[in-house]
Amino acid sequence: MYWEPEIEQLPSTRLQQLQLERLRKTIDRAGRSPFYRQQFAAAGVASGKLQHIDDIRSLPFTTKDDLRNHFPYGFLTVPKDGPVRLHCSSGTTGNPTVIFHDQHDLASWANLVARSLYCAGVRPTDVFQNICGYGLFTGGLGFQYGAEHLGALVIPAAAGNSRRQIKLMQDFGTTAVHTIPSYLLRLHNVFTELGLDPRRDTDLRMFVIGAEPHSEGQRRRIEELFGVSAYNSYGLSEMNGPGVAFECREQNGLHIWEDCFVVEIIDPETLQPLPDGEQGELVLTTLDRQAMPLLRYRTRDLTRILPEPCPCGRTHRRLDRISGRSDDMLILKGCNIFPMQIEKVLMRFAEVGSDYLIVVENCNGSDEMQIQVEVQKEWFTGNMEALENLSRKISHAVRDEILVTPAIRLVEPGSLPKSEGKAVRVQDLRKPQ
Ligand code: ADP
Ligand code: K
Ligand code: ZN
Known part of the structure; x- marks a missing residue:
């Protein structure tokens, strides 16, 4: 049931003790890096001052801008030749950042990914196909080493070439797949084009989906569509990559591995801590990283901690599904809008296909939203009246959720631009391109 029974079920008081010990060590170590040496001196930070894990609140935050301003070596606690690998974030929201790892860090990361996969139900008998970019993106090597450490047979399929992905699945009897959710909807279309049904023509039994x-x-x-269970996986390059928080078989929130990360939720405006259950910005601290520890890193991801214990018996608390990033928020006619709110509404319509694009522009001084929505093939007929009806229903339903009435443009399945990596859901033409 558990990859590491003792650590996964550690009573929370003992977990907090372990966190405090590790946090003190992490502070001592971080103090060797140029960035933290300076920051600690300015803020009077010393590991000996911490008596309880909540005292972490006395430490300053670390932001993505700090990482960028001290790129590339400012956070290294070891000489430049100390680390053995680097990864960069995919740069979805600006310039990339770099994270360095030494051998200990890589082993610890692989173990966390193995623990996470095991928690979701992957076993050494599985054939695990990893469909995502290898290279600087952490999802490739991160899942590769983690799933190998678990003992599964790993197919480093990388991204793209859907027909080949399907062939690999069939040749090697793939049972588990990791990929980004937006890709699976497209992959299903390719199955259909080939006259195949994944339920009948593959051995798939589970998916691990995340990264967006x-x-x-x-x-x-x-x-x-696939007749299998899909488990949510959360991570970010700054905290290694995958293996930070993962769903268990309950599929109700993601266990965040508190022996390796301190989790805080803050109000992104006041920066004050919020109690469990309240939605805010996720702030994370590494507890088992040597080459480049990060303290109170502001992820900009919005979520909350689920306060109730999980029936699976793991004591590590759960994060709710990420509802968006603070930088994804659109402000339109004074309303704050997250793309996920719109997706939630679209997914309620059986007629809606796999992709959509939110376009915001300023027309004669007024901000307008158009949502381009792919329609399922069987619904995309010449019946104009039915399509107009559908547009109207979608527009009203979205308005009820976000308080802004969007124009809906229904488009043919497969006609929206596809991105190689993470799905692009918003085009904000008000911003300088
Ligand atoms: P980038 O920030 O350039 O996309 P990363 O590859 O490090 O670089 O992506 C990490 C980010 O991806 C997270 O901060 C989060 O916004 C998003 N993300 C990762 N996993 C999930 C998930 N399961 N659900 C929602 N968002 C996720
Ligand atoms: K195996
Ligand atoms: Zn659980």
Whole structure:
């Protein structure tokens, strides 16, 4: 049931003790890096001052801008020749950042990914196909080493070439797949084009999906299309990559591995801590990283901690599904809008296909939203009246959720631009391109 029974079920008081010990060590170590040496001196930080894990709140935050301003070596606690690998974030929201790892860090990361996969139900008998970019992106090597450490047979399929992905699945009897959710909907179309049905023509039994925001509705759709269970995986390059928080078999929130990360939720405006259950910005601290520890890193991801214990018996608390990033928020006619709110509504319509694009522009001084929505093939007929009806229903349903009435443009399946990596859901033409 558990990859590491003792650590996964550690009573929370002991977990907090372990965190405090590790946090003190992490502070001592971080103090060797140029960035933290200076920051600690300015803020009077010393590991000996911490008496309880909550005292972490006395430490300053670390931001993505800090990482960029001290690129590339400012956070290294060891000489430049100390680390053995680097990864960069995919740069979805600006310039990339770099994270360095030494051998201990890589082993610790692989173990966390193995623990996470095991928690979701992957076993050494599985054939695990990793469909995502290898290279600087952490999802490739991160899942590769983690799933190998678990003992599964890993197919480093990398991204793209859907026909080849399907062939690999069939040749080697793939049972588990990791990929981004937006890709699975496209992959299903290719199955259909080939006259194949994944339920009948593969041995697939589970998916691990993550790296981009997606709604519960999107997950259920994927599960129905393929007839398998899909588990949510959360991570970010700054905290290694995958293996930070993962769903267990309950599929209700993601266990965040508190022996290796301190989790805080803050109000992104006041920066004050919020109690469990309240939605805010996730702030994370590494507890088992040597080459480049990060303290109170502001992830900009919005979520909350689920306060109730999980029936699976793991004591590590759960994060709710990520509802978006603070930098994804659109402000339109004074309303704050997250793309996931719109996706949630779209997924309620059986007629809606796999992709959509939110376009915001300023027309004669007024901000307008258009949502381009792919329609399922069987619904995309010449019946104009039916299509107009559908547009109207979608527009009203979205308005009820976000308080802004969007124009809906229904488009043919497969006609929206596809990105190589994470799905692009918003085009904000008000911003200088
Ligand atoms: P980038 O920030 O350039 O996309 P990363 O590859 O490090 O670089 O991506 C990490 C980010 O991806 C997270 O901070 C989060 O916004 C998003 N993300 C990762 N996993 C999930 C998930 N399961 N659900 C929603 N968002 C996710
Ligand atoms: K194996
Ligand atoms: Zn659980």
